[in-house]
Amino acid sequence: MRAFRFLSLIMFHTVFAFSSSLSPLVASGDEGMYLFNDLPTQQLKADHDFEPSEDWADHLRLSSVRFNSGGSGSFISSDGLVLTNHHVASDTLHKLSTPERNLIDDGFLATSTDQELKAPDLELNQLVSIEDVTKQVNDAVDSDASAEDAAEQRRAVIARIEKASKDETGLRSDVVTLFGGGKYHLYRYKKYTDVRLVWAPETAAAFFGGDADNFEYPRYNLDATIMRVYEDGKPAKLDHFLKWSRDELTEGELVFVSGNPGRTQRIFTVAALKFLRDDRMPYVLDYLRRKEILMQQFGLEGGEQERRARDELFGIQNSRKAYTGMLAGLQNPKTIATKRGREDRLLQAISEDESMQALASAWEDIERIQAENREMLGKTVSLRSTLFEIAMQIVLLTAEDAKPDEERLKGYTDSARESLLQRLLSPAPVYADLEQVKLADELSRQIESRGAEDALIVEILRGRGPRERAAELVTGTQLADVAARQALIDGGLAAVLASDDAMIELARTVESEYRRLRKRNEEIEERERQAYAKITQATTAIEGTGGYPDATFTLRLAFGTVKGYQEGGQYVEPFTNFAGAYQHGMDHAGQKDFDLPKSWMENKAAVDLDTQLNFVCTADIIGGNSGSPVVNRDGELVGLIFDGNIQSLTSDYVYSDEQGRAVSVSGVGILEALRSIYGAGDLADSIGK
Amino acid sequence: MRAFRFLSLIMFHTVFAFSSSLSPLVASGDEGMYLFNDLPTQQLKADHDFEPSEDWADHLRLSSVRFNSGGSGSFISSDGLVLTNHHVASDTLHKLSTPERNLIDDGFLATSTDQELKAPDLELNQLVSIEDVTKQVNDAVDSDASAEDAAEQRRAVIARIEKASKDETGLRSDVVTLFGGGKYHLYRYKKYTDVRLVWAPETAAAFFGGDADNFEYPRYNLDATIMRVYEDGKPAKLDHFLKWSRDELTEGELVFVSGNPGRTQRIFTVAALKFLRDDRMPYVLDYLRRKEILMQQFGLEGGEQERRARDELFGIQNSRKAYTGMLAGLQNPKTIATKRGREDRLLQAISEDESMQALASAWEDIERIQAENREMLGKTVSLRSTLFEIAMQIVLLTAEDAKPDEERLKGYTDSARESLLQRLLSPAPVYADLEQVKLADELSRQIESRGAEDALIVEILRGRGPRERAAELVTGTQLADVAARQALIDGGLAAVLASDDAMIELARTVESEYRRLRKRNEEIEERERQAYAKITQATTAIEGTGGYPDATFTLRLAFGTVKGYQEGGQYVEPFTNFAGAYQHGMDHAGQKDFDLPKSWMENKAAVDLDTQLNFVCTADIIGGNSGSPVVNRDGELVGLIFDGNIQSLTSDYVYSDEQGRAVSVSGVGILEALRSIYGAGDLADSIGK
CATH class of the missing domain: 2.40.10.120 (Thrombin, subunit H)
Structure with a gap:
């Protein structure tokens, strides 16, 4: 599927x-x-x-x-x-x-x-129009800005363009990054x-x-x-x-x-594909198999439990099978050999053309970035449970609302608000028993990833084991109730800071680490974008134009x-x-x-x-x-x-x-x-x- | 179970x-x-x-x-x-x-x-007698030997004791290491x-x-x-x-x-338990979940496939559930806190008694060893497939047979030979389709663990992807046939060296790396034994005797x-x-x-x-x-x-x-x-x- x-x-x-x-x-x-x-x-x-x-x-x-x-x-x-x-x-x-x-x-x-x-x-989104805004985006980014500043400037201009378009047309407006940062297009959608x-x-x-x-x-x-x-x-x-x-x-x-x-x-470079093959895909597969077994186990408890877990289980199984096939492909030596052949030809052509030699460093940049990706792999404080995700989004939304639109995190700008709220206030059922099992496993995973003595882990667990703590969190939150979410959103930052809802408190506990990791990732992505833009430039010059992002x-x-x-x-x-x-x-x-x-x-x-x-x-x-x-x-x-x-x-x-x-x-x-x-x-x- | x-x-x-x-x-x-x-x-x-x-x-x-x-x-x-x-x-x-x-x-x-x-x-073994051989074992180990030499001396004396007992009584004779190296007992069994x-x-x-x-x-x-x-x-x-x-x-x-x-x-030290909690058990669980999904997938192919995979699947599920519970216990902060309390009291008592202070370093030794255990975790060339295991054992058996008994690897001595041959020559069915699936996954795991560019991996894969190579190995071996195993064993080292059986060739390809890893592990174990013997000595002195290993x-x-x-x-x-x-x-x-x-x-x-x-x-x-x-x-x-x-x-x-x-x-x-x-x-x- x-x-x-x-x-x-x-x-x-x-x-x-x-x-x-x-x-x-x-x-x-x-x-x-x-x-x-x-x-x-x-x-x-x-x-x-x-x-x-x-x-x-x-x-x-x-x-x-x-x-x-x-x-x-x-x-x-x-x-x-x-x-x-x-x-x-x-x-x-x-x-x-x-x-x-x-x-x-x-x-x-x-x-x-x-x-x-x-x-x-x-x-549902119907694509009404496409507009090229590449120049507008690139003009807003200082050419000598650090990667961190460049990422912020880019995010800001994108937020401005999206807001202006939304205000003008009433349509959902998304700036899409194409060709790995080579082009930016504004997509306008009619929403249903x-x-x-x-x-x-x-x-x-x-x-x-x-x-x-x-x-x-x-x-x-x-x-x-x-x-x-x-x-x-x-x-x-x-x-x-x-x-x-x-x-x-x-x-x-x-x-x-x-x-x-x-x-x-x-068109990932060979170094980027090796990171996928040797690090990211094995990591993802371990994750998926873990969740697959978890959902299976939950379903074994009875017919109703099986029904509750089924949709998620199917999705996980589907991903697991897809990733297994993808990894098998990458592990076949011929795949990388083919990719390397093309890359070698490109680099050879670049080395023979003095005007392009500055671009060759982009491949090295991408290779260096893989080491950082490796280091960041699995570093997250996003606990995959519906109630935690709701809590985290409420905490972020109310904090971001206090900032000017263009300084907000992606997904929390004015133009994204409607879609975010629709998801956040969904009346879809949340099953406490399933939440508890998922959360316990996520806490366990956090311990494995950060070590049990990590200060944040100690703060999260409050002296309990993962299962005990998960039970405490799920019974201590009102967020299964849409009205409780609405009240917190309406009450804004003050309501969130005053809340003693267990899940909101947990989200606040991890908020600063969440922001730190997200910022670090955005900075890495910015450097990737810049490198891939150079690679696009070189590839276009050598192999010609006319293709697809x-x-x-x-x-x-x-x-x-x-x-x-x-x-x-x-x-x-x-x-x-x-x-x-x-x-x-x-x-x-x-x-x-x-x-x-x-x-x-x-x-x-x-x-x-x-x-x-x-x-x-x-x-x-x-x-x-x-x-x-x-x-x-x-x-x-x-x-x-x-x-x-x-x-x-x-x-x-x-x-x-x-x-x-x-x-x-x-x-x-x-x-x-x-x-x-x-x-x-x-x-x-x-x-x- | x-x-x-x-x-x-x-x-x-x-x-x-x-x-x-x-x-x-x-x-x-x-x-x-x-x-x-x-x-x-x-x-x-x-x-x-x-x-x-x-x-x-x-x-x-x-x-x-x-x-x-x-x-x-x-x-x-x-x-x-x-x-x-x-x-x-x-x-x-x-x-x-x-x-x-x-x-x-x-x-x-x-x-x-x-x-x-x-x-x-x-x-089946019936325990006929127990004899304390601690002095004999310890006397054979030089007190100033390196860990590597000590491990070899200990292995040699144990082989001598077992062989002498077997020759004398005709009974299966195993020297058992008790109290982490504090005692050695000779167990004699009647075999059925x-x-x-x-x-x-x-x-x-x-x-x-x-x-x-x-x-x-x-x-x-x-x-x-x-x-x-x-x-x-x-x-x-x-x-x-x-x-x-x-x-x-x-x-x-x-x-x-x-x-x-x-x-x-x-009585693992806190450092050893932390290694279990943070490294070994998460590793083992990833492994088990991977094999569980693999066996499930194989069984989905049809009723006969399900039958073939079932016994192994049940065993894996059982281990996975057991390890999940064990890890949950270790991840509960109270568990380690309790263990640490006792350890602190012991170390305090040691520090107050001058005659025992030399023993305190044993806890540090164990802690240092955990870093080595961490480094060795997952390092293996033992591919978990029946046919490969048979091939590896035949390669080792014929090579070890050429050495004096007491220099042989554990499990390949004269006293162990009968039991080894019984397993090796078992007429139990080996299913080619299941072998192929297991071997492909093991090859994939080796790539993940060593990296696709590792020289040994390149030698193992011969330019193929894991699935292709696994198919080649399973169709290229005769080892499913007991007579073929018997012929190789009878032919000894010369027959193995001359063999073009695909699985025997693979086992020979990895043999030296297998021996290197095994030796390294035995050396680590020897140092663990020596440290735990000191810990036993200190604990006995402080808490008194009378217990069980x-x-x-x-x-x-x-x-x-x-x-x-x-x-x-x-x-x-x-x-x-x-x-x-x-x-x-x-x-x-x-x-x-x-x-x-x-x-x-x-x-x-x-x-x-x-x-x-x-x-x-x-x-x-x-x-x-x-x-x-x-x-x-x-x-x-x-x-x-x-x-x-x-x-x-x-x-x-x-x-x-x-x-x-x-x-x-x-x-x-x-x-x-x-x-x-x-x-x-x-x-x-x-x-x-």
């Missing part, structure tokens, strides 16, 4: 800024995640004899949505229907579930708009925050084959969910939405993917062809169908993750078994692209991205279409399931209209 | 020698794992008004057996029946299982001796290597409640299995075996446990009372019964690990539901004690140790009977199950006779 939410789980508050990356300027085959304001028109014309018109591109952009929680989607009807993956929606399904109404197990179908369920905290659930299949159908089949192919997953955006309490009227193709796809067909890839690291969880266009591949001496067909799904279930009888749901078994006779269900194509996608629409030349929806195969997992740092493939649910498959399995013919009829 | 096999899984070839520990000389309450040649007679008389006769003790010792694979057991009939835990036997059950005959799932009952199944590689399976229940009954219930109480587990030892192809005739009490236990009753606790660290996986006697405890404000009764088992299953309906097997459900009406099933007592046990008989004052078997509760997990470094309890299957419960559930009335009748 390719939701960015899952992959980003462990990236929150860590050294690794996913903006610190650079364009692979020379794209090969169907490689590329292109900016909508810089589409690869020449390449499309040359390779695929296709010339997208401006209208074609604008319509596709305005029909695409970003799930701010970490995924993609598309508008699919004039009355607000949105298509995304089940695994992108699962966070919402989980939050809307109770012991009595288990949407994760049982799925959901609203047969009228008044049955549609409001998501507690979703924010009233989002309701219309239809979701059972997890058994959406995630058929479970963890075992995840990132594998052939697949048979109905990883789809339909929501609807509302405005003023009514279904939104949309000018831009995708038509839905009623035709089956054919092999070799050209398709496009419009979505929000989360992060790539394509590394992924930044903003809207991109990828393209590719529907195409099978060779694996272990066998040809893997690009398509699967419903007949294959039933067969796959029978082939794995007795394995729980391969039991198709009752709806599928009972309605088997009604299903046209030849209908395409999943397919693969060569489009260049990554986590965050989950839920992206796949469209044909006519801009009609033909599929829904939900995964990459295991061979594509290395695409974080190198694209290859030899075996790497994006995996989609086919559009016709979704319609067939709605009609023949879910009794949702009316919904199917309203799609694309 | 308290089998030492599982806990020792990650201790193989690591720095941590479990002999490097020291007696807690002052025992409290029912604390203590006493040597059979130094029983706590005064304490038993004073606290429990009980005076064990020499005959009583000898009979109990000779009725006890050690499972060399990592557990305990007892003789329970004159014709060779042996009682142990299902989880001690599960290694054998697993090795005897095939896709068609799943002993793990289905259990087993032989209704006549010709149906009994021969274990492929079990060795023809061991056959008589009865085992289903895992669903033995491990009822699964990982969730493991280390918890109340429990309802029939964690028992019966085997039989053979001599000359016939059931062995035994002079010593335990009578079996037909009476229910009563609260407050005095009981004894005779078994082989694997390792304790009771830390556990060394040799036979010990523990005692305790049958007694409930308070938990969360509630009294936990010491006994459970069959009615409770059925109720517990119903309380967890829908959770797979709580489904009682068919045999239990179908025979429920026949079962006397009031019969005791499990009970707790205060006896001082640890991993390795699994399968130990629990006997009453009359020396009759009343129970079978199988676990400790979660509060007892800290007993590795501190005993407490406030809540910590040993958990047993009751003797009457086993009889009731044999008769009423398993249709094994004949077997039940033959027990104790």
Whole structure:
């Protein structure tokens, strides 16, 4: 599953800024995640004899949505229907579930708009415009400033630009760092925050084959969910939405993917990749396996506990499997050898051109920075528990509010406030038992990382063991109650300072260390940005221009062809169908993750078994692209991205279409399931209209 | 579950020698794992008004057996029946299982001796005699030798003593290091290597409640299995075996446990405990979680894969849960504070007594050694895969055979040869697919630990990624075939050097690094031994004598009372019964690990539901004690140790009977199950006779 939410789980508050990356300027085959304001028109014309018109591109952009929680989607009807993956929606399904109404197990179908369920905290973004603000940003940074000062100046000017844009247009306004600091673009979004659930299949159908089949192919997953955006309490009227193709796809067909890839690291230097291989990825995997076991253990306590832990567990398992594949790729000596070959050629060319020799030091800078990244690895005081995160954000918000806007931390400026408050005041349930287990483990991790004698640890633990202290914290906080959060936010800094809420006190205990670490990381990132800007300059001079920036969880266009591949001496067909799904279930009888749901078994006779269900194509996608629409030349929806195969997992740092493939649910498959399995013919009829 | 096999899984070839520990000389309450040649007679008389006769003790010792694979057991009939835990036997059950005959799932009952199944590689030890050889060992070590030389001299004299004893008596002869190097005893064992399976229940009954219930109480587990030892192809005739009490236990009753606790660290200095807390245990837990996920993933591939991975997975989960509890105990600030209090008092007393001041440096030595332990942590070239371990042992065996006996590595001397060969030539199945997955992960771990550019790594990988290389190694070895192993052993060093078997080549590639690391560890251990010997001397002088050495996986006697405890404000009764088992299953309906097997459900009406099933007592046990008989004052078997509760997990470094309890299957419960559930009335009748 390719939701960015899952992959980003462990990236929150860590050294690794996913903006610190650079364009692979020379794209090969169907490689590329292109900016909508810089589409690869020449390449499309040359390779695929296709010339997208401006209208074609604008319509596709305005029909695409970003799930701010970490995924993609598309508008699919004039009355607000949105298509995304089940695994992108699962966070919402989980939050809307109770012991009595288990949407994760049982799925959901609203047969009228008044049955549609409001998501507690979703924010959907439609990209309305892009503006280049590179000059404005760079002019505000003194050329001789220290890295620390430069980082502050850059943050300040970005806050000013975002605030001015927000004040002027009323739109969400984000300055995006592209080409690792080479360019800055202002993205303006229309926001939708009233989002309701219309239809979701059972997890058994959406995630058929479970963890075992995840990132594998052939697949048979109905990883789809339909929501609807509302405005003023009514279904939104949309000018831009995708038509839905009623035709089956054919092999070799050209398709496009419009979505929000989360992060790539394509042009990382060899030194940066070695840091990933030898330090960061092993660290992240240890972390993920630890949390996976923790969530499993919690779920063993009973059915309700299993339900509470499940969504997080799935996300962790997904990340673990993805990272395992990525690390395996990096540990293959050939990967680094290939990267080193290109780097050596670049450095050779630089050494032969006197005008560029000053740029060569950027590679050394990046190498030096890796040592600092190594030193900072795992240094955090952000305890991954919902209640602590709420407390920390309230403490930071009320403190930042006392400062001028442009001096505030990223995420706490005026322009970011609405989105922050929506998350902070989410009525989604918080489970005390699960919080306690997670917090105890985080405290234990802090002890391991800082040592039990560290002064801050002693202050945090107050003489208790991790489990005892976690119990004390969870019973001593009111923050599970949204009203208590609201009261603290309304009361501002004074209310926070006066609070004896245990979790608020803990957040205040770690606040200064949190700020120290964050500042240190921002300073490192600034130096990375400066070095990568030089590397971009050198690479462009040597290899030429025309490419795409590394992924930044903003809207991109990828393209590719529907195409099978060779694996272990066998040809893997690009398509699967419903007949294959039933067969796959029978082939794995007795394995729980391969039991198709009752709806599928009972309605088997009604299903046209030849209908395409999943397919693969060569489009260049990554986590965050989950839920992206796949469209044909006519801009009609033909599929829904939900995964990459295991061979594509290395695409974080190198694209290859030899075996790497994006995996989609086919559009016709979704319609067939709605009609023949879910009794949702009316919904199917309203799609694309 | 308290089998030492599982806990020792990650201790193989690591720095941590479990002999490097020291007696807690002052025992409290029912604390203590006493040597059979130094029983706590005064304490038993004073606290429990009980005076064990020499005959009583000898009979109990000779009725006890050690499972060399990592557990305990007892003789329970004159014709060779042996009682142990299902989880001690599960290694054998697993090795005897095939896709068609799943002993793990289905259990087993032989209704006549010709149906009994021969274990492929079990060795059972009966402790025949103990002799103090401290003077002989110490006299052979020069007082001014370097640590490296001292370690070699000590190893040499021990090899000489063992060989002389073996040659003279024909018995297995092991010199055991006690009191962290304060004493050396020669243990002579009668070996039984023809061991056959008589009865085992289903895992669903033995491990009822699964990982969730493991280390918890109340429990309802029939964690028992019966085997039989053979001599000359016939059931062995035994002079010593335990009578079996037909009476229910009563609260407050005095009981004894005779078994082989694997390792304790009771008198580790504070510095040594901090190393455990901050370094070693977090490292081990990362390792275990990694292997747990790996085995789970393998099992997801299908039913047969799940069967192949299950035994190892269970062992890993058991260790992970145990270590998690142990680390939680150490992370509680009170634990170290208590230990530090005692250490401060000792050091104060030493500083006040001029004759002892030279001993104080031992604490500093131990502290210095921890830095070396930290540096060595994770440094190993032992890849944990069956085929690699076989290859490595063959390479070492053939090389060591070329040396005089007393210069050989421990485990490769003449006295150890028989046991080594029995393991090496075990016909137990080796699964290529599982081997490949394990080896790929081990190669990946080596890259993480040494860095991908390390010269040895480059030599090991031969330009491949871990998965590719693992596949190459597993397909390129013949070692799954016992005959191929035998041929190499018979051919000796020349055959090994000439071999192009991929796994033998790999073992030879890492051999010198293996020897270097092993030597370094032995040198560190020697210095630990010398320091702990001084600490023993000082502690004895200050606190007095009369105690027990830390556990060394040799036979010990523990005692305790049958007694409930308070938990969360509630009294936990010491006994459970069959009615409770059925109720517990119903309380967890829908959770797979709580489904009682068919045999239990179908025979429920026949079962006397009031019969005791499990009970707790205060006896001082640890991993390795699994399968130990629990006997009453009359020396009759009343129970079978199988676990400790979660509060007892800290007993590795501190005993407490406030809540910590040993958990047993009751003797009457086993009889009731044999008769009423398993249709094994004949077997039940033959027990104790």
